[in-house]
Amino acid sequence: MKSEVKLNKAKWLVEPGCVVLVTSGTLANPNVMTFSWQTPVNSADPCLIVLAISHIRYSYDLIKQSNELVINVPGEELLEQTHFVGTITGKDIDKFKESGLTAVPAKIVAPPLIEQCAAHLECRVVEIFKMQSHDLLVCEVLRAEADTEMFDGKWIPEKFHTLHYLSGNYYGVMERTIQAQGK
Numbered sequence: 001m002k003s004e005v006k007l008n009k010a011k012w013l014v015e016p017g018c019v020v021l022v023t024s025g026t027l028a029n030p031n032v033m034t035f036s037w038q039t040p041v042n043s044a045d046p047c048l049i050v051l052a053i054s055h056i057r058y059s060y061d062l063i064k065q066s067n068e069l070v071i072n073v074p075g076e077e078l079l080e081q082t083h084f085v086g087t088i089t090g091k092d093i094d095k096f097k098e099s100g101l102t103a104v105p106a107k108i109v110a111p112p113l114i115e116q117c118a119a120h121l122e123c124r125v126v127e128i129f130k131m132q133s134h135d136l137l138v139c140e141v142l143r144a145e146a147d148t149e150m151f152d153g154k155w156i157p158e159k160f161h162t163l164h165y166l167s168g169n170y171y172g173v174m175e176r177t178i179q180a181q182g183k
């Protein structure tokens with residue numbers, strides 16, 4: 001049996017890729033927020049990733065100042081920090097200090113990397129599409145790096161578990177690989 005899902009809940013049926021932590025600002029004055037609405041939108045060079053950001057986020061103010069941000073990929077062990085920085089604004093507090101996350105310099109852009117994350121994508125915002133509650137930021141990835149123990153062209157779920165947002169304070173974790181027989 002299947003029952004109707006209210007339209008304001010339908011987004012949870014297609015919850016997208018892994019949860020990411022986006023840093024903005026500078027190494028001296030950084031901010032960080034959690035995103036689940038993210039998706040790659042170009043299959044070749046350049047690598048383009050779209051983030052859907054609410055108009056009211058403090059991070060959005062910071063991103064608009066420099067058009068730079070870093071997408072950091074947290075694992076299961078950062079669950080509490082990931083949820084914390086996604087439920088409180090950095091407008092009046094230092095979320096790095098409060099969460100214990102560590103800001104380290106990026107190579108190309110002003111916002112920092114998060115040392116405890118397994119991968120980092122340094123980005124420039126190249127286009128913004130105005131939407132209703134959220135805007136779509138088209139981010140060009142200028143440089144990316146990942147922990148070689150955990151990523152060999154794909155995440156290795158035996159070594160690293162990405163987080164996937166399910167709603168409220170529930171998350172799923174990517175725990176195993178299965179391989180299709182077809183090519």
Ligand SMILES: Cc1cc2nc3c(=O)[nH]c(=O)nc-3n(C[C@H](O)[C@H](O)[C@H](O)COP(=O)(O)O)c2cc1C
Pocket residue numbers: 019031032033034035036037038052053054056057058059060082083085086087088089090091134165
């Ligand atoms: C798991 C999770 C996913 C989230 N995904 C998004 C998202 O995709 N876009 C968005 O605008 N806010 C998202 N949020 C909410 C922001 O992370 C949250 O409002 C944050 O406190 C904003 O911080 P800031 O005010 O310091 O920018 C998410 C929160 C959580 C917990």
